[in-house]
Amino acid sequence: MNTTTGRIAQVMAHVRTQIHQRSLVTGARLPSVRAQAQLLKVSVSTVVEAYERLVAEGLILAKAGSGYYVQGSVAPLDLRQAGAPQDRAIDPLWISRQALEGDAQMLRPGCGWLPPQWLFEDGMRRALRTVARAEVDSLSEYATPLGLPPLRLLLARRMAAMGLEATPEQIVLTESGTQAIDLICRLFLQAGDTVLVDDPCYFNFHALLKAHRVKVVGVPYTEHGPDLQAFQAALLEHQPRLYVTNAGIHNPTGATLSPVVAHRLLKLIDGSDLVVVEDDIFADFELTAAARLSVFDGLERVIHIGSFSKTLSASVRVGYIAAKPEWLEALVDLKIATTFAGGRLAQELVWHALTDSGYRKHVEAMRVRLAQAMQIVVPKLQALGIEPWLLPSAGIFVWCRLPAGCDAAQVAQACLQQGLVLAPGNAFSLSQNAGDSLRFNVAQCLDERVFAVLARVLTASN
Amino acid sequence: MNTTTGRIAQVMAHVRTQIHQRSLVTGARLPSVRAQAQLLKVSVSTVVEAYERLVAEGLILAKAGSGYYVQGSVAPLDLRQAGAPQDRAIDPLWISRQALEGDAQMLRPGCGWLPPQWLFEDGMRRALRTVARAEVDSLSEYATPLGLPPLRLLLARRMAAMGLEATPEQIVLTESGTQAIDLICRLFLQAGDTVLVDDPCYFNFHALLKAHRVKVVGVPYTEHGPDLQAFQAALLEHQPRLYVTNAGIHNPTGATLSPVVAHRLLKLIDGSDLVVVEDDIFADFELTAAARLSVFDGLERVIHIGSFSKTLSASVRVGYIAAKPEWLEALVDLKIATTFAGGRLAQELVWHALTDSGYRKHVEAMRVRLAQAMQIVVPKLQALGIEPWLLPSAGIFVWCRLPAGCDAAQVAQACLQQGLVLAPGNAFSLSQNAGDSLRFNVAQCLDERVFAVLARVLTASN
Structure with a gap:
């Protein structure tokens, strides 16, 4: 060109x-x-x-x-990747929609969640039966502005257990983890502001930030967290308002933040205006807890968010935000203005499920099952020349490089035609330097057909 | 001053x-x-x-x-009414939060919904028991991007019954009616755009639009719909991008749009860029259906939205949007980017409740009960010198003038100290010319203490 x-x-x-x-x-x-x-x-x-x-x-x-x-009238906001149709293979929204379409015929190694049978099915059934007998308020009333008090108390205790001090009044329940980040963006950002993300990062962060019309700057993610030199340079050059990242197991790389990087990063941002959003959605998958920015920082400039969609149910939508009091107040106002009250019933179901005597056992079984899936899937990928960037300590994702010369977007497109939804690297990468990478969800790779299709497509494209 | x-x-x-x-x-x-x-x-x-x-x-x-x-760093977005603490009495957010706090001791004639016992309690219990036995996908999986197909089909049929042609593919489910409006605002608006609202209108529209940093212009609402002369003048002067209004029974006035005003309004906006959002949240309360802009317009420039929080349950959050295909696509993208997938479980519960054989009877009984409440409450208000602006054909609200010389914000504040949450007129009015008005929810006025407190406060303030 x-x-x-x-x-x-x-x-x-x-x-x-x-x-x-x-x-x-x-x-x-x-x-x-x-x-x-x-x-x-x-x-x-x-x-x-x-x-x-x-x-x-x-x-x-x-x-x-x-x-x-x-000239003339402005078109409505368009979040799609501009460009030719083949770019859809790395369009975050298109991948999300493909994965969500729920066509039972499709295999979905590229999707970001566990198969429904892995989640807390029995516990959810029990919770539903319990709520069916609850007081009328549980069935009919709006949630209170902050959300169900016993669930916030439970969350405060879980946070305390990992060293994060937050009172129940510092926690607000949201409709989802994504909505939690969205509310924070609405509070702090306006069009034209700059936001830092990891490169690579969860692809929906790109779509979400596009909806806020902000400038997004990527910071390379290493095995131990963000590259601090690049982070510092971005801080000086762009005066970013927010940094959005994962706590615990990083999506898509499976890496975890080391204590020294966490500590140094917080020192770097000292004196700046930057607010950090830490998305702890994969917390329950960890075998040993990684360092968390929120724990080191004590919710001064870090906001901690999470949800239950990965371990409990994706059908019952509840997320949460823990933040310092003045920010939390403003977030509650924004929540009411833009979605009114929360779903009380969903909050009650989550509370019943989390306090179900079987929940701990469920989570432990899930971790074991995931570790086994990882042990099965990684060698099968390697046999096809697909190499993990690192072996994650836990979690559902393994971030892999394709054999030399393969283009992940093309591979993803060819696989889609054979009933396989993949997640090509550049959907996660702002710098678009992950064209040779794919994110695999090991729990969605236990069907032999996944490797058969991959083998066929890789052979054809080499 | x-x-x-x-x-x-x-x-x-x-x-x-x-x-x-x-x-x-x-x-x-x-x-x-x-x-x-x-x-x-x-x-x-x-x-x-x-x-x-x-x-x-x-x-x-x-x-x-x-x-x-x-100078210096910018404070986060603040949606509260700027000004002295006494202004809180007419601050939309503060009223919403008071009403939602759910203190069982408070009486709430100012709140915008029915007491929980009036909603479809039995039907919701049956729906919960049914879903407790459902397929695992219902319990654990995300909803599809558009939302549960049978619920969208049912909505399309309900719309067809009132003369609005929309295919199920033109309907997307949202987390609430408020979120539906919010998504539409995100699609069409950017900071600095102008939006028309009715004066008076539902007070949360003010808070919602503030979150979008747009200029809001009020059009006086008459017994038969918006004042067309004022509407035309606002159209010419401000080139607004959106007009947000109620379909059916208007909140707070209880008025309904006449066919001739509907027709003329659509003629007025012909050739302009204006998009109309019609919030049909009170549809089920109507005895005979009023004219609807969406029905006359055929979803060309009108977007139709609604939810189930007023008649079914406010605890199970589901809203919907019907729009023309190109707008609907963009709205689905925005929904995924900002909240990811919808709550499948809530959608299933609503679908089971709406198809429950007792639902029609429930709605009919509710209408009768509301008409009775209206007949009981209005004379009691009149006995205190509180006069309805009009007698609504149906619904839960009656918009009233206080006796001459009374200030609604002061009355509301005094009542709050005596355990009564009211909704003072200026919370609904952009022009702030409803300082003598209050909105009463007749279903929340069946406790004698409401009138005892009002009588005390009015006597003291005269």
Whole structure:
């Protein structure tokens, strides 16, 4: 694409994307021809040509002696990956929707959760029967603003057990872990702010942050946590408002934060405006607890969130946020303004399930089963030349490199046609440097057909 | 407050609010002294003094020869009513939180829902027992992106019965009616856009729109719908992007849209960019269906939303959106990005309850009970000099004027101290011209203590 035509198309695509994502709104002035040329590292004449073509398309308007302006009505917000259809293979939203479509024929090594049979089925049935006999308020009333008191008390005790001091009044229940992060984004961010994420990170963070129209900067993730040098450089260069990361087992890499990296990271952000969001959704999978930023920091600038969708049920939606009191108050206001009250019934079900005498045994059995799946699946992947980046200490994910020369997006697309939903690396990577990687969910890889399809596709693509 | 000191304080409060709500962000230049003086209709010297005091407070910064700039770090988004504590009586969020706190000692004529015993308790218990025996997927899996297919089919049939043609693929389930509106706001709005609401309107619309940092313009609501002349003027003057209103029985006034107003309103917006959101949350209370914008428009520019919290259960959270296909797709993307998948279990419970053979009888009994409550409550209010603005054809609300000289916010505050949560008119009114009005929920007024407290407070305040 290094021809003149290619460069003109590139400038046009850049402007179109900005209008589409509403970085440029109706009536807004485009960067001057010279500024745009510098920004995109193309010649002035290339920009002039690109702008003129966009004028011809009616997308922008030239005003004599004044510059170019966005014309007409603005399209609704579009979260999809801009670009050709083949890019859908690494479009976070498209992968989420594929995985959620729930076609029972599909195998889903790329999806981010356990098969339903692995979750706390018996406990949920018991919880449902219990709630069916509960007081009328449990069945009919809104939840209170903070959410069900005994569940918040239980969460406070669980947090205390890992060294995180939070009173039940510092905990608010949400409709999901994703909604918890979304509320925090709404509290702290406005369009144009900068947010740090891990590279790679959970792909839905990209879609979520796009909905907030913020600038996202990736920090490479190492075996022991974020690369601190890169983190510091990003801090200085971009003055980010938020850093969104996983606590415990990292998604997608399976790495865990070391105490020394946790400590140094918190020292780095001392004195800055940065707020850290720590998503602890995989806590119950850990065999030994990794270092947590929230525990070291004592909820000063770290906000701790989580949910029960990975271990209890994804059908009953409850998440939570633990934060310092003044932030928590504002988050509750935002929750009420944007979703009104929470689902009391879901909160009661989760509380009954977590206090069910079988819950601990369920979690322990799940960990053993996962460790076994890991031992079965990794050698089978290796036999196909698919190599783990590291062997995770626990959890459901293993982050792998494909054999040299294979493109993960192409492999994912070919596999999809054969009934296999994969999660190609670049869906997780802001820098798009994981084109040779895939994230595998070991619990979703216990069907022999997974490896048969992979073998066929890899052979064909080599 | 028309002293110089008062005017200086007013300018300072204005700037503080703007910084607080992030209309002015860190580093942003404040309006020039002259521009600010014109805007707020005060003298230049008043603005100079106000700015200098804010500099002294460290909130803003003076740069020689250049102007005043916002200093330091920006506070998180604050949705509360700025101002003195007494303003809390009309702060939408504070009223919602009071009503939701669920203190069993409080009487709540100001709250927006029925007592839990009025809802479909038996049906919900049956639904819970049924789901306790369901397939594991119902208990453990995420919902599909659009939501439970049979529930969407049922909704499509209900819509068809009122003349609204929508396929099940044009319907997406959400976590609540409020979340439905929020997703639509996220799709179409960005900070600084203008939104039309009814004046008065459901007070949480104000809090919700504040979270989107948009400009809100009120259109007076008449007995037959919005005042069309005012609507047209607002359309021309503000080029609003959205109009958010109720379908069927209007909250808080109890009025209903007439066919002629519906038709004329749609003609008015023809050719504009305006999208209409019609919140049909009270549909099941109607005895005869009022005109609906969505039915006349055929989902071209009207989006139809609703939920089950008013008639079925507020504890099980499910809402829905019906929209044209291209908008629906984008809304599903936004839903996944910001809350991931929906709650499958809640969707199954709602589906079982709606298809329960007792549901129709439940709704009919509820309507009769509400009509009876209306007949009991209205004369008792009138006996205290509290006059309905109109007698609603159905529903739970009656919008009333207090005796001459009474201030609804003061009355609400005094009543709160005596255990009565009221909803004062200005919480619903953007123009703040409902200072003499209150919204009463007739189903929450069947306790004699409501009138005893009201009588005491009104006597004391006259």
